[in-house]
Amino acid sequence: MKSAIRILLGAVAVLVLVIVVRTLSMSSDALEVPRVEIDLDEDAIAGRLAEAIRFETVSPGPPALRDPEPFRAFLSWVEQTYPLVHRKMKREELGDLSLLLTWPGTDPSAPPVLVTAHYDVVPVNSGSEADWTHPPFGGEIADGWVWGRGALDDKGAMIAILEAATTLLEEGFQPRRTIYLAFGHDxxxxGRDGAGAIAEHLxxxxxxxxxxxxxxxFLIDGAYPGVDVPVxxxxxxxxxxxxxxxxxKGAGGHSSIPPRETAVGVLARAILRLEENPMPGGVSGVTAQMFEALGGHMPFLYRAPLANRWLLGGALEALLGGSGASNAILRTTMAPTMLEGSVKENVLPTEAIATINFRIHPRDSFEEVVAHVKHVVDDERVEVRVRRAGNEASEIASTTAGGYRTIARSVAEVFGPVAVVPGLTVGGTDSRHYGQVADDAYRFNPMVVTLEDVEGFHGTNERISIENLxxxxxxxxxxFRNAGSPEG
Ligand SMILES: [Zn+2]
Structure with a gap:
């Protein structure tokens, strides 16, 4: 009996030791490089973003519905406002309203790079206009912030890119690699007409x-427990x-004599089954890369489950799966968004339709999503139709290649020590097009956001601080400078 207890205690000790060693070996240091000072007229830059916001370059729906006038006006404003950029770079309008600027490099053998932002914005939710502290297209500057639709998504980045290029051109800088600056309008x-056309052109x-x-x-500050540098x-x-x-399908007919089973009932059961049986997911692949890099910066207690997924993986995934935001990183998500039935309250539908939107994790494919849905619904009365084939998840860009290092280094030169972590974009961006012509596609705006700022995205009171811009x-x-270095 005694020896059994001793064996048990020994096993526990070994287990604890393994957990501690694995956890400690996961530790990583913030990236720290010499700071670089760059002098800018910050208020002037803010003023130009404010002007940019006043053009109502709204993408409401199909291109046919677009009013091209504000888009054209905006493009000619860009041309007048950034004359040096237009003098030194080749300017092309592609896909009608998108802009491609080519900044020729000194070394034609060096593969080029592309830095991009889009200048269309989402509409202001109707009914929310009065909730804006400053009007969404007013382009007002107050309390150190530039307010309005597009400040963060994504005119702020476009202006920052053009300002940065101008600053370097004024210093007589010419890049070693050719740098493309691309600004999409849809x-x-x-992004098919804009970024799609630019990628095709390249x-x-x-x-x-x-x-x-x-x-x-973005650079995320204060959102991760125990991480005391921006991420x-x-x-x-x-x-x-x-x-x-x-x-x-249903037989239809009058609602006064319904059958035992209706099309709506059958459909509802199918949706419920899907909600109860999500696509398998977990901390693997790009999701594991992300959590491992992040965990390295976290205190021991947070790091332990990430470093010991062999033991605690199930609990960890259950915990992460409980929140919408982290669940979206773990797996392919499904969201029922539209329902359709009969056209009249007393008529049984002949067809009940549920529209379900999926966001496909890089580990899954379109075919696997369809197979999963059919397998889980498991009901021949429910037909699965493709409403929009959409697109597969992107390739996964390298975290060791020059582009990743260039971006990380540049951020640390400006902001000071940062934790650098690869991540997964859960929505869609123009990179789905640019990524087709790039060895590695990165998705990052070098601005600090807090949880509060995130609410401005596609929401109310979108704004960016002048300092951030x-x-x-x-x-x-x-x-732009580091991309030209031999390893950049
Ligand atoms: Zn955007």
Whole structure:
């Protein structure tokens, strides 16, 4: 008996030792490099973003509904406001309203890079206009902030990119690699005409990019427990997108004599089954890369479950799966968004339709999503129709390649020590197009956001601080310089 207890205690001791060693070996240091000072007229930059916001470049829906006037006016404003950029770079309008600027490099053998932002914005939710502290298209500056639609998504980045390029041109800088600056006009509705046309144009010219940099994530401050430096979340992949319709048939007829089982009932059961049986997910692949890098910066207690997934993986995944935001990183998500039945309250539907939107994790494919849905619904009365095939998840960009290191270094030169963590974009961006012509596509805006700022995205009171806009400008300037270094 005694020896059994001794064996048990010994086993526990070994287990604890393994957990401690694994946890300690996961530790990582913040990236720290010499700081670089860049002098800017911050108020002037803020003033130009404010002007940019006043153009109502709204992407409401199909291109046919777009009013091209504000888009054209905005493009000619860009041309007048950034004359040096237009003098030193080749300017092309592609896809009608998107802009491609080519900044020629001194070394034609060095693979080019592309830095991009989009200038279309989402509409202001109707009914929310009065909730804006400053009007969404007023372009007002107050209390150290530039207010309005597009401040964060994504005109702020576009202005920062153009300001950074101007600053370097004024210093007589010429990049070693050719740098493309691309500004899309339809990202919010899929980017096919803009980024799609630009990517196609580059491909047709035989251009292969070493890397591209687009929106996606930010420098995140104060959101992760125990991490006392900002987290540069450089997204290395993007989820795919597809929408399926579940269609249940019924006999129709009058609602006064309903059958035992209705099309709506059959459909409801199918949806419930799907909600109860999500696509398998977990901390693996790009999701594991992310949590491992993040965990390295966390205190011991938070790090332990991440470093010991062999033991605690199940509990960890249950915990992460409980929140919508972290669940979206773990797996392919499904969201029922639209329901359709009969057209009249006293008529039984002949077809009940549920529209379900899926965001495909890089470990899954469109085919696997459809197979999963059919398998889980398991009801021949429910037909699965493809409403929109959409696109597969992106490739996963390298976290060791020059592009990743260039972005990370540039951020640390401006902001000081940062935790650099790869991440996954759960929505869609123009990178789905640019990524087609790039070895590595990164998704990151060099601006600090807090949880409060995130509410402005596609929401109310979107804004960016003048300091943030200036810091982003500095980071882009460093990216342009570092991209030319032999390892960049
Ligand atoms: Zn955006």
């Amino acid at each position: 990202e919010e509705i899929g 491909r047709a010219q035989g251009v292969r990019l070493a890397w591209s940099l687009d929106e996606g994530s 540069a979340s450089i997204n290395v992949a993007e989820k795919g997108y597809t929408t399926l319709d579940l269609v249940a 200036a810091q982003a400008t500095r980071v882009y300037a460093r990216i």
